[in-house]
Amino acid sequence: MFSGPRQRGLRLLTHAEWCGVPSEADIISTVEFNYSGDLLATGDKGGRVVIFQREQESKSRPHSRGEYNVYSTFQSHEPEFDYLKSLEIEEKINKIRWLPQQNAAHFLLSTNDKTIKLWKISERDKRAEGYNLKDEDGRLRDPFRITALRVPILKPMDLMVEASPRRIFANAHTYHINSISVNSDHETYLSADDLRINLWHLEITDRSFNIVDIKPANMEELTEVITAAEFHPHQCNVFVYSSSKGTIRLCDMRSSALCDRHSKFFEEPEDPSSRSFFSEIISSISDVKFSHSGRYMMTRDYLSVKVWDLNMESRPVETHQVHEYLRSKLCSLYENDCIFDKFECCWNGSDSAIMTGSYNNFFRMFDRNTRRDVTLEASRENSKPRASLKPRKVCTGGKRKKDEISVDSLDFNKKILHTAWHPMENIIAVAATNNLYIFQDKIN
Amino acid sequence: MSAEGPEAASAEEQKEMEDKVTSPEKAEEAKLKARYPHLGQKPGGSDFLRKRLQKGQKYFDSGDYNMAKAKMKNKQLPTAAPEKTEVTGDHIPTPQDLPQRKPSLVTSKLAG
Numbered sequence: 001m002f003s004g005p006r007q008r009g010l011r012l013l014t015h016a017e018w019c020g021v022p023s024e025a026d027i028i029s030t031v032e033f034n035y036s037g038d039l040l041a042t043g044d045k046g047g048r049v050v051i052f053q054r055e056q057e058s059k060s061r062p063h064s065r066g067e068y069n070v071y072s073t074f075q076s077h078e079p080e081f082d083y084l085k086s087l088e089i090e091e092k093i094n095k096i097r098w099l100p101q102q103n104a105a106h107f108l109l110s111t112n113d114k115t116i117k118l119w120k121i122s123e124r125d126k127r128a129e130g131y132n133l134k135d136e137d138g139r140l141r142d143p144f145r146i147t148a149l150r151v152p153i154l155k156p157m158d159l160m161v162e163a164s165p166r167r168i169f170a171n172a173h174t175y176h177i178n179s180i181s182v183n184s185d186h187e188t189y190l191s192a193d194d195l196r197i198n199l200w201h202l203e204i205t206d207r208s209f210n211i212v213d214i215k216p217a218n219m220e221e222l223t224e225v226i227t228a229a230e231f232h233p234h235q236c237n238v239f240v241y242s243s244s245k246g247t248i249r250l251c252d253m254r255s256s257a258l259c260d261r262h263s264k265f266f267e268e269p270e271d272p273s274s275r276s277f278f279s280e281i282i283s284s285i286s287d288v289k290f291s292h293s294g295r296y297m298m299t300r301d302y303l304s305v306k307v308w309d310l311n312m313e314s315r316p317v318e319t320h321q322v323h324e325y326l327r328s329k330l331c332s333l334y335e336n337d338c339i340f341d342k343f344e345c346c347w348n349g350s351d352s353a354i355m356t357g358s359y360n361n362f363f364r365m366f367d368r369n370t371r372r373d374v375t376l377e378a379s380r381e382n383s384k385p386r387a388s389l390k391p392r393k394v395c396t397g398g399k400r401k402k403d404e405i406s407v408d409s410l411d412f413n414k415k416i417l418h419t420a421w422h423p424m425e426n427i428i429a430v431a432a433t434n435n436l437y438i439f440q441d442k443i444n
Numbered sequence: 445m446s447a448e449g450p451e452a453a454s455a456e457e458q459k460e461m462e463d464k465v466t467s468p469e470k471a472e473e474a475k476l477k478a479r480y481p482h483l484g485q486k487p488g489g490s491d492f493l494r495k496r497l498q499k500g501q502k503y504f505d506s507g508d509y510n511m512a513k514a515k516m517k518n519k520q521l522p523t524a525a526p527e528k529t530e531v532t533g534d535h536i537p538t539p540q541d542l543p544q545r546k547p548s549l550v551t552s553k554l555a556g
Binding site: 194 | 467468469470472473475476477479483492493494496497543
């Protein structure tokens with residue numbers, strides 16, 4: 001996607017639009033591929049989960065391009081009201097994380113602000129026929145009338161995909177859950193809210209261990225909150241959490257039961273003379289992701305994406321500007337609250353490229369090896385099935401060239417906060433408000 | 445025209461102007477302070493964080509709500525007025541109808 005535009009390009013594979021009566025419930029709030037990349041889960045503001053499955057390219061369907069089709073849809077969370085605290089609990093799905101597949105069924109964790117649920121998604125393509133005690137329509141037979149016994153036979157039926165909640169992990173968070181992360185031990189996971197991080201066992205719902213607590217004794221002294229947390233991909237004792245002050249703490253669960261004291265502290269030194277009213281707000285980290293290798297981690301703050309080497313706490317090894325032109329718009333972005341938007345970021349399977357979203361339905365991709373970057377747009381008008389996405393450019397001042405967009409024409413309501421990259425192939429999923437786009441990098 | 449005074453003053457002013465020109469961020473900050481002169485001294489501090497922690501606050505009378513539920517058991521709940529900010533007359537508000545109390549940073553800034 002970074003080399004010559006004529007040879008390769010990102011082509012639209014699938015476009016899905018959440019629509020009904022126009023409502024806020026259709027806004028996609030999380031996107032996540034499973035470990036094989038064959039399934040893509042999405043969550044929305046209405047508490048629903050929609051899972052897409054990749055079509056198997058086969059001889060019987062030679063025209064299939066490996067598109068993603070809807071596989072299962074279910075209501076994961078419902079809106080709740082906490083009468084005691086006079087608090088509305090949104091049903092919006094904040095995060096979905098898949099469990100590694102261990103049998104024919106698929107498992108995922110989905111969470112809203114307060115409750116995490118483990119869902120089992122299984123296929124049923126056979127039905128038993130020929131019961132002894134009941135008729136085909138389910139009516140019970142009179143046992144005294146049965147004169148012969150038969151063995152029920154399994155007959156094929158139309159594929160049915162069922163989702164059922166297997167565990168509900170509730171009542172462990174006073175504040176709003178922003179992250180969940182499955183451990184590499186495949187037995188435990190963590191959940192993080194603004195001030196605390198809890199460790200759960202997937203089998204146990206009535207207990208969780210608190211491993212980080214940054215709540216001050218006096219809330220007046222509150223200076224920072226936890227914004228994201230993730231387990232290390234290979235070391236099951238290591239996790240990181242980021243803060244609203246732009247710092248990341250790495251903790252080792254072997255050192256103590258309560259990981260209030262970090263093992264490593266990552267912070268980029270700031271030039272005090274350049275400090276402004278906005279400095280702390282734009283330094284707040286909205287997402288943190290380990291590389292697949294486990295050697296690096298990436299953080300997203302308002303204007304940039306930074307790659308950190310876990311062995312170096314003093315500063316990031318790479319800084320990529322996402323939309324630096326917004327620095328001269330911070331005043332209005334503060335007034336319309338956009339400055340508080342939480343963008344996510346993701347790695348590709350080989351850790352050679354990273355991707356994150358921006359405004360005006362733009363998203364940015366950075367190739368770490370060639371140092372090239374590209375801005376692309378995810379929108380209906382720009383996604384004809386065969387054409388490859390054209391790079392976009394934002395004009396920052398002076399004369400605007402043809403095809404460029406000026407900063408003032410950017411639509412700040414069209415934000416791409418959630419993106420995901422297939423674990424092995426060059427397939428990306430981009431959520432633009434109530435639209436999901438899946439693009440594939442294909443050679444002509 | 446004396447040598448020291450005005451020159452020193454204008455050098456300072458020039459440095460300030462340079463700061464604003466070279467740093468778009470500082471120029472934006474000046475703009476914000478011009479619009480909201482009473483803006484708090486600790487922007488990233490407690491007020492901002494406490495707003496974040498209080499998301500979802502709605503003031504709601506459970507007594508009214510439960511009485512309405514009992515009355516409406518056999519009838520269909522009246523749909524909320526399209527104008528969600530006005531809840532008047534016979535309509536008993538339910539949690540869904542209540543307007544989201546969004547503690548806007550802008551107004552709280554003005555309130556000082």
